[in-house]
Amino acid sequence: MSETVFVTGGAGYIGSQCCKLLAANGYRPVTYDNMSSGRPEFVRYGPLVEGDILDGFRLDAALQEYRPKTVLHFAALIEVEESTREPILYYDVNACGTLALVEKCKEHGVEHFIFSSTAAVYGEPSVSPVKLSTPTTPINPYGWSKLMGERFLQDCAVDAGMGVTIFRYFNASGSDPDAELGVRFEGASHLIPRLISAAAEGTPFSIFGTDYDTADGTCVRDYIHVLDVANAHLAAMKSPVDAGHVRTFNIGVGRGYSVREVLESVERITETKIDLQLKDQRAGDASELVAGDIDEVVNMLGWHAEFTEIDDIVFHAWRWYCADG
Ligand code: UDP
Numbered sequence: 418m419s420e421t422v423f424v425t426g427g428a429g430y431i432g433s434q435c436c437k438l439l440a441a442n443g444y445r446p447v448t449y450d451n452m453s454s455g456r457p458e459f460v461r462y463g464p465l466v467e468g469d470i471l472d473g474f475r476l477d478a479a480l481q482e483y484r485p486k487t488v489l490h491f492a493a494l495i496e497v498e499e500s501t502r503e504p505i506l507y508y509d510v511n512a513c514g515t516l517a518l519v520e521k522c523k524e525h526g527v528e529h530f531i532f533s534s535t536a537a538v539y540g541e542p543s544v545s546p547v548k549l550s551t552p553t554t555p556i557n558p559y560g561w562s563k564l565m566g567e568r569f570l571q572d573c574a575v576d577a578g579m580g581v582t583i584f585r586y587f588n589a590s591g592s593d594p595d596a597e598l599g600v601r602f603e604g605a606s607h608l609i610p611r612l613i614s615a616a617a618e619g620t621p622f623s624i625f626g627t628d629y630d631t632a633d634g635t636c637v638r639d640y641i642h643v644l645d646v647a648n649a650h651l652a653a654m655k656s657p658v659d660a661g662h663v664r665t666f667n668i669g670v671g672r673g674y675s676v677r678e679v680l681e682s683v684e685r686i687t688e689t690k691i692d693l694q695l696k697d698q699r700a701g702d703a704s705e706l707v708a709g710d711i712d713e714v715v716n717m718l719g720w721h722a723e724f725t726e727i728d729d730i731v732f733h734a735w736r737w738y739c740a741d742g
Contacts, residue, residue, distance in 0.1 A: 419445045421483050422654070423527075425470055425518065426491030427463075428455025431533065431589055433598045435489060435647040436462040442651060447483045449476070450492065459598055470514040473521065480525040487529045488522055489650055490515065493563070496606050497537065497701040500559035511562035516569045523577035529657050530570065531582045531650055536639070536669070536706045538564040538585060545637075546671060546709030557701030571663050580658030587639035587669035587708045589646050591730035592737035599737030600643075608679055609640070609731060613738050616687040624676055626698035629705075635676035637705040639669035642724035642733070652718040669708025670722045682731045 422439055426432040427448025432455070436446035440462035448460045451469040466482075468475035470492050493511045494500070500507040515532070522530055537560030538553045555561045570581045590609050592599030602610045615622035627634040649668050658664050674682075684691055714720050724730055 419443050420487075421445045421447055421485045423447050423449060423480065423483060423485035423488045424491065425449045425489070426455065426493065428452060428457065428460050428465065429491060430600050431643055431646055432489070432491035433459035434593055434643045435491070435650050436460070437593070437598060438644070438647045438651055447479070447485065449479055454601070470518050471509070473517060476518065476521045477524070480521055480527075484525070485527060487531070487654055488518070488527050489531045490518060491533050493533065495559070497557050497559045498606060498699050500557050500562070501700045504558035507558045507562045508565070511559070512565035512569075515566035519569055519573050519577055522579060523573070527579055528660065529582070529654070530579045531584065531653055532566060532570055534563045534567050534583050534585045535560065536585055536587045536667070536708065537703075538567065539703075539706065541703045542706070544709075545673070545705050546707040547667065548709045549665060549667060549713065556703060559701070567665070574663050575661040578660050580660055581663040582653040582658055583663065583665040584646075584649055584653075584668045585665065586646055587641050587667070587706060589643050590640045591642040591644070591724060591733040594644060594733055596736050596740040599741060600734060602738060602741070608638070608676060609683070609734050612680060612683040612691065613687065613735055615691050616683055616689040617738060619692070621692040621694045622680070623694045623696045624680075625696050625702065627695050629698070631675055631704055633675050633677045636702055637673040637675050637707065639671065639673050639707045640679070640727060640730050641669045641708075641722060642730050645722045645724055648723070649714065649718065649720045652720040656718050664717065666714040666718070667708040667710050668714065669711065670725050671708050671711045672725065673705060673707035674727050679727060679731070682727045683735075686728060686731045686735050
């Protein structure tokens with residue numbers, strides 16, 4: 418009998434990729450998703466329970482029915498700029514939602530909780546690459562809401578009797594190499610889907626800020642392939658953590674690309690010249706976020722990024738755009 422894994426947000430971009438990987442490795446992923454942004458056709462690797470993480474009755478029933486030992490918590494709101502306009506919503510879903518889930522996990526005897534955190538917890542770090550010891554001072558409600566989730570887990574792990582793995586993802590990007598799953602293009606706010614849409618549709622692309630203190634004046638990010646992110650979860654499950662203990666990792670490649678470098682990659686892969694508009698900086702954006710301390714996750718979990726070239730990441734996203742029609 419395959420081990421059941423409870424995956425909140427399993428119908429979403431990263432969650433669905435993780436469910437696919439889990440199923441391929443003999444686990445049974447149970448998706449718990451309110452389908453606010455998830456796609457029903459992405460839930461094809463195990464059962465779906467439609468529910469909200471803030472709905473205690475629904476969560477109780479689902480955890481009672483499936484009795485998972487491991488919970489992967491992806492369900493969240495993830496748009497930095499939106500979080501500056503809708504902070505209450507972000508604190509409710511990301512912070513309160515995580516606490517509500519932790520409480521239910523305690524009641525239902527969950528042993529390992531894997532939390533999707535973010536590089537945004539570092540705010541505008543004074544060092545690059547960012548070490549795990551770099552102070553966490555977020556500069557937007559999204560980063561704060563995720564840091565609160567981390568804090569709840571730090572403080573509650575012993576009480577809940579769970580081992581906790583916290584992954585601070587840098588910029589999850591790319592799409593399933595088999596082009597069965599992928600990022601959402603419609604209404605996307607993230608860089609690579611926006612660039613691909615602009616290339617495919619011939620619409621202008623806006624660079625938010627060309628006066629950052631970086632080599633070419635545009636923001637620098639560490640783009641980590643979504644399959645590599647999923648693989649980190651599998652590695653964590655194969656190397657569990659003792660009850661009451663919390664371990665935190667940066668999940669990135671350890672190399673940064675500027676917005677202009679990503680733009681050039683998209684132009685190469687799509688063989689299209691993109692029409693540019695230079696705009697002011699976007700609210701809440703840090704100038705540079707590149708993952709450091711990657712050796713921690715290599716040494717402790719045996720994980721490393723497979724897709725280290727931006728062109729491979731962009732190519733998979735582009736192929737998904739073409740497949741998703
Ligand atoms: N960006 C941009 N134009 C866009 C979308 C994003 O210039 O249409 C920039 C954004 O300002 C940031 C970088 O691309 O510097 C990565 O943004 P994204 O939203 O992909 O990820 P974030 O790091 O904000 O989570």
